[in-house]
Amino acid sequence: MKRKYKIVPLDGRKFGKWTVLKLVVIDKPGAYYECQCECGTVTIIPATTLRSWRSTQCKECNYKEMYDPNKEIGIRYGKWTVLEYKGIKNKLQQFLCRCRCGVQRVHYAADLRAQKTKQCTACHNKANAIRNTKHGYHNTSTYRIWSAIIQRCNNPNSTGYIHYGGRGIKVCERWNDFNNFLKDMGPRPANLTIDRINNDGNYEPNNCRWVTHKVNCNNRRSSIKLR
Numbered sequence: 001m002k003r004k005y006k007i008v009p010l011d012g013r014k015f016g017k018w019t020v021l022k023l024v025v026i027d028k029p030g031a032y033y034e035c036q037c038e039c040g041t042v043t044i045i046p047a048t049t050l051r052s053w054r055s056t057q058c059k060e061c062n063y064k065e066m067y068d069p070n071k072e073i074g075i076r077y078g079k080w081t082v083l084e085y086k087g088i089k090n091k092l093q094q095f096l097c098r099c100r101c102g103v104q105r106v107h108y109a110a111d112l113r114a115q116k117t118k119q120c121t122a123c124h125n126k127a128n129a130i131r132n133t134k135h136g137y138h139n140t141s142t143y144r145i146w147s148a149i150i151q152r153c154n155n156p157n158s159t160g161y162i163h164y165g166g167r168g169i170k171v172c173e174r175w176n177d178f179n180n181f182l183k184d185m186g187p188r189p190a191n192l193t194i195d196r197i198n199n200d201g202n203y204e205p206n207n208c209r210w211v212t213h214k215v216n217c218n219n220r221r222s223s224i225k226l227r
Helices: 047-051 059-066 109-113 121-132 141-154 178-185 213-218
Strands: 018-024 032-036 042-046 080-089 092-098 104-108 193-196 208-211
Touching: 018 042, 032 047, 042 047, 059 080, 080 104, 092 109, 104 109, 141 178, 141 193, 193 213
Parallel strands: none
Antiparallel strands: 018 032, 032 042, 080 092, 092 104, 193 208
């Protein structure tokens, strides 16, 4: 003998983000209701699931709550800056990103975080061309200093990023090309290091100089200046 279930009307009631629309008849025991999430998603849910609050929103809203896409807006991954959340595809968040050169593309958040993409194709090809340029400085301290500047200003995964790119310090567009950096600053003089005259300013020709390690240390934010 089949057990009889008492149907309790739930039309119009809210369970979390779900609003019950109507009772539906399906070939299963118990009561089932068509429900609409606040985002507009409509699905059928067992009455027991609603009453026990085992479901309070759709999968996409639940995913957004767990991984709030708004936290990604404005974050830089390599040369990409996250502009806009574009929804979920293949169970992964997608974001519209802009490369430093201005090109815009949609990328999976997982690919950005894993650094599977750092820049657009044009910038990638340009970087390869620069690396392949026979300027003869790849194994010099001048090149290593330039490379370190690029990393700590542009790469969120760099250990120094928090003190440079993380607080708004940038590399001028011209110095993204090592050859321009070399023309403006010249080869690194022996026993000198690069220093920003204005410690809160960017890496650019009129704000950088070669100085001794002592002068560089005295110009740091942590240094106490006595008058």
